[in-house]
Structures are given as structure tokens and as C-alpha cells.
């Protein structure tokens with residue numbers, strides 16, 4: 001089943017009239033209320049930049065294992081890091097992916113980058129891409145703050161200087177379809193994101209699926225994975241997929257959905273070149289994606305906005321410290 005995720009033309013917020021802006025604000029609100037995901041068109045990040053960064057990503061993952069393994073976690077608990085294929089195991093399933101999480105490349109205290117001799121220009125390009133995503137997040141937060149009727153001192157932008165933003169280059173190697181179908185391995189297991197907003201860039205090969213949260217009474221990733229229906233969200237050229245993280249759901253007192261999603265088999269696994277080399281089995285081709293996770297600054301206390309609480313929807317959560325929450329989630333996921 002294919003998704004019906006709304007597409008928002010964001011140029012109407014960036015450059016439109018007051019009416020256009022207001023209309024966009026309400027379309028965004030609607031999408032986040034009903035699905036928690038939207039496709040963003042005309043967002044201001046040139047397609048050429050995205051394509052070039054995907055090329056960099058390919059070159060990065062083509063480095064030797066040894067070279068990549070040296071980009072291991074720094075002693076800092078929120079530093080940048082490389083994760084090799086099969087290094088994560090979630091709910092008993094091995095994750096067939098490798099990823100490189102990086103923080104603001106302009107700040108060199110966050111961790112290592114590949115040697116400039118190996119990938120000259122990679123760090124500079126990553127900085128450029130990171131900056132473009134940061135600017136887009138700022139605009140989206142402005143749009144969301146209008147939608148929530150926030151007072152200037154409460155506005156989401158006030159809590160997002162970018163100090164905790166992380167981008168992740170992700171590579172899913174080609175894998176025999178049978179391995180995924182048997183449940184022995186998984187590309188990216190059912191989960192929901194934990195920050196504010198995620199920007200997701202998909203390329204060519206699909207496989208992303210989002211849960212239809214109305215198909216189950218469960219809300220945990222495990223529960224939804226067992227009993228929910230998942231809907232395929234193919235790559236949409238030129239669009240960025242935007243979704244709501246846990247902290248934003250909590251800030252909005254549940255108004256915006258923190259929807260469970262996963263990466264599984266695309267609808268048309270192909271018996272491609274790799275299949276000819278490995279025998280005749282069905283192979284799921286390799287897949288690349290890039291995520292940009294926005295998080296509130298470490299000291300932020302996240303508590304439902306009063307504009308999201310009323311007699312019918314009383315406050316559902318107390319205050320939570322964003323920095324502590326994120327560290328705990330990272331620890332649960334990776335160690």
C-alpha cells in the first residue's frame with residue numbers, strides 16, 4: 001500500500017503573501033496532526049547539493065573498514081561516530097546498515113573526520129550541507145511556532161541554536177531478500193525519532209515504511225511493529241520528508257504525531273547484477289539515505305505548551321530535560 005503523505009510547497013511560506021504563509025502554516029499543522037510526516041517541496045536546498053552529498057556519502061562508505069573504524073566515538077557521549085554493518089542489534093535483529101553521524105563540521109571538538117588526503121573536500125561540503133539544513137530547520141520552526149500560537153519568548157527557535165543537531169549518512173548494503181524476509185536481519189527496525197523534527201533525504205531505492213497509527217492501539221515501536229499496518233513511502237525526487245520527533249510530540253501535548261517508521265524491503269526487489277554474481281537469489285539493492293535530526297539545546301526543559309492544553313486535552317506530560325533525555329535515548333539505542 002502506498003502512502004498519502006501530504007506535499008507542502010514551502011516557497012509559499014518562504015516567499016509568499018501573508019495569506020500564503022497562513023495557508024502553509026495550517027497545511028503543515030494538518031499533516032503533522034494526522035500523519036506526523038510530510039513531503040516538503042521548494043524548500044530552498046538545491047537538488048544539486050543533495051545529489052552531490054549523496055556522491056560524497058558513497059565515497060565515504062567506500063573507504064576501507066580500517067579507515068572508517070578510526071572514526072569511532074570520542075569520549076564525549078554525544079560526539080560524532082561511525083557504526084559498521086551489523087554493529088547494532090535491536091530486539092534480536094541485526095541491523096544491516098552502516099552510518100556516520102556528524103555534528104557541526106565547523107566545530108572540530110565534536111570528533112574526527114576522514115583524513116583530508118583520503119577524501120579531500122568532504123568535511124567542507126558536509127559543513128555546507130549542514131548549514132543549509134540548519135537554515136531550513138530554522139524556517140520550519142518559525143512556521144510551527146506560528147501554528148502553535150507561541151509567544152515570542154516561547155518560540156521553538158529560542159530552544160534550537162543548533163548545538164545538538166546531528167546529521168547521519170546511512171548506507172544499507174545490498175542484501176538477499178530472504179535474509180530480511182526470515183526476520184534474521186533488518187535494515188532499520190521500527191522506531192520513532194526522538195528529537196524535534198527530522199529531515200530525511202531518500203535516493204532511488206525505497207524501503208521506508210511508516211506505520212498507520214490508527215491501525216493499532218499500541219504506541220510503542222515494538223507494539224506497533226507486531227500489530228500495526230505499515231505504508232510504503234517511496235523516494236520523491238526533489239522533496240524532503242519531514243517528521244515529528246518524540247520531544248516535539250510532548251511539547252505539543254500529543255497534537256503532532258511521533259509516528260513509528262522502519263526501513264524494510266522495497267516493493268520491487270530486483271535480481272540485479274549482484275544477483276548474477278551471487279547465484280540466482282533475489283537481492284535487495286543497496287540504499288543510501290541522509291537524515292538531519294534537530295534537537296533542542298541541552299538545557300531545554302520540554303513541557304507541553306499551554307496553547308496545546310485545554311479542558312478536553314489536559315496536560316499529558318510533566319517537564320523533561322532535553323539533554324538528559326537525549327543521552328538516555330542514545331545510550332539505550334547504541335550500548
Ligand SMILES: O=C(O)CCC(=O)C(=O)O
Nearest residue numbers: 170188193208263289291
Ligand atoms: O534510512 C531511512 O530512510 C530512514 C532512517 C531513519 O528513520 C532514522 O535514521 O531515524
Ligand SMILES: [Fe+2]
Nearest residue numbers: 191192193261
Ligand atoms: Fe527515523
